Amino acid sequence: MNTIRLGCGAGFSSDRLGPAVDLAQRGALDYLVFECIGERTMAFGHRDRMLDTNRGYNPQLGARMRGVLAHCHANGTKIVTNMGVANPRAAALLVIDIARKLGLHGLKVACVEGDDVTHLIGPDTAFMDHPGTVADVGLRMVGANVYLGVEALLPALEAGADVVIAGRIADPSLFLSPLVHRFGWKLDDWTALGRGTLAGHLMECGMQITGGYFADPGFKDVPRLADCGFPIAEVAADGSFVITKLDDTGGCVTTATVKEQLLYEVHDPRAYLTPDVVADFSGVSVSEIGHDRVQVTGANGHKRPEQLKVTIGFDGGFLGEGGVSYAGPNAKARAALAAEVVRERLTRINRLGGDLRVDLVGLNALHQTAEQPVGDANDVRLHVALRSTDRDDIDTMLWEVESLLCCGPAGGGGYRGQITPCVVTHSCLIDRSAVAPSFEMFVA
């Protein structure tokens, strides 16, 4: 049967390596796709590149390529990835270097560029989903990238690239491109593009469709979660496909895992927008046709959007987080008193600016805004978070939290504090005609 086997080797920037190597080695794949960019990852990539012009790509690119490249070469599996993040050229050169060290001479690595549209963004650029302009943000812009689609990747695939490495490509388009390339789908065949986009959408988060991010003991049990395998899609020429995984890996592929991923980060199921198509998932059917094999049919598509989405990244200063724990009798009251003391010290005495939040972990942290805490707890952690562009403010906050060890309620222990650099992102739209993607081929 004429099907294409796609594997997902990463569904986010820090995804596991082992299951990707496993797929490269034993997956009998036509293509192995690594999806490694989120809105914030993109902005961090720009920051990295500003600090070092040879950086700005996915930090795990080297480890991933050292793990899979020889297997992919031996098995005739091509690689498509957005691990170039803010610097696809440097990423491609790193892959070439690794290929040479592995003795894979002649390996063709294409670097796809044109997603960086920082030059098209000015102070007056207006945001797409809320009022305001770039100037209103009041933070330093680090870079802006447009979501490119299959048109950006196809020329590199057609030129015979073994590895295609790009930056901001719409996640499903990474998977759709090989399908368009191999099946010869027309770029206005909206039904086929809608179906292929669904395959990409379901695959793009890796294990989120093979039992990862799914287990709820006693309700949704997942076998051997620690050994969970990455997914495989067997796509037919009509765009229908089967989601599966390697037999002896952990996890599971069921109609339930597929359905949860179907609407992950989707708003209107009738209108899932990508640069390639407006995909319609409203008529999708899923059926278990074997153990860990789910067939997916019935997606549709409509004409692609005229405008493309751009993510603009800004330097967001710092996030400071500090905590102290309280356990045993009256832990809840002692932690609550610690929270009161910290708030008073920071706002009344230190007059700190920035956004401050104090949580009691174990009582009510994640849902603090949503609902009142209920019940008691024997082990409560005070968690203080402050965001500021002024690092001195963050240091002051952490000092105050640590000082609770001697100056706060009884029995507090386990202080930890950390400072994390932050980025802020906003989105705008630009005309398709303003974008001109290109590729360059390097040979090992």
Added chain:
Amino acid sequence: MTQRRIHDIAHARAGDKGNTSNVSVWAYDPKDYPLLKQQLTAERIANAFPKLFTGAVTRYEMDGLHGLNFVMLDALEGGVNTSLNLDSHGKSFSYLILGLPIEE
């Protein structure tokens, strides 16, 4: 008998885009889908957590797959960029909705 919760009849997953959260909720058993649909209206979600879900709540229905998709605007305390919630993506909002009691 203890009160049943949505968690007893359905599973869910949350996603985020900017300051917008979406939670899809799926009946385990197709027979429970009408009950799920009757229990989880957009109004109920909005009224249950007014301080968190400060914007409009829209419900999309996937009758063929026995699922509902809730889209909450201005629901992520500013979004992953500015939220000081430990869970700045609102990943745990799926279980916020699954924790709602079934009103019988």
